[in-house]
Amino acid sequence: MSILSERLKxxxxxxxxxxxxxxxxxxxxQGMLSFYECGRGDPHVFTLSLLADALNVTTDYLLGRDxxxxxxxxxxxxxx
Numbered sequence: 001m002s003i004l005s006e007r008l009k010x011x012x013x014x015x016x017x018x019x020x021x022x023x024x025x026x027x028x029x030q031g032m033l034s035f036y037e038c039g040r041g042d043p044h045v046f047t048l049s050l051l052a053d054a055l056n057v058t059t060d061y062l063l064g065r066d067x068x069x070x071x072x073x074x075x076x077x078x079x080x
Contacts, residue, residue, distance in 0.1 A: 003064035005039040011055040011062070011069060012037075025054035 012022050012033070019033040026033075028047060035041055036051075043051060052059045060066040 001039045002042070004042060004062055005037050007057075007062045007064065008033065008051065008055075009037045011057050014069070015055065017055075022051065022054050026050040 012019065019037070020030060023030055023033050026047070027050060028043075032043075032047075033051070036043055042048075048059055048062065052062055055062075057069055058066060061069055
């Protein structure tokens, strides 16, 4: 299991959210968060940003570059 998969699950559980709730908030397909949490794949950088926003953490936290789950300071609005 990668640090990314561990941190995704940890952040979600800490906030008391179900996988489907995070998927809906992030706007990703049903079942994808389970895929990422089990370490079967890694999200694209854009999807990683959506998940970080949905979980109110930084991408650096999810990637293991920052050990503090302090929440987002500034929310970035991405446009497709």
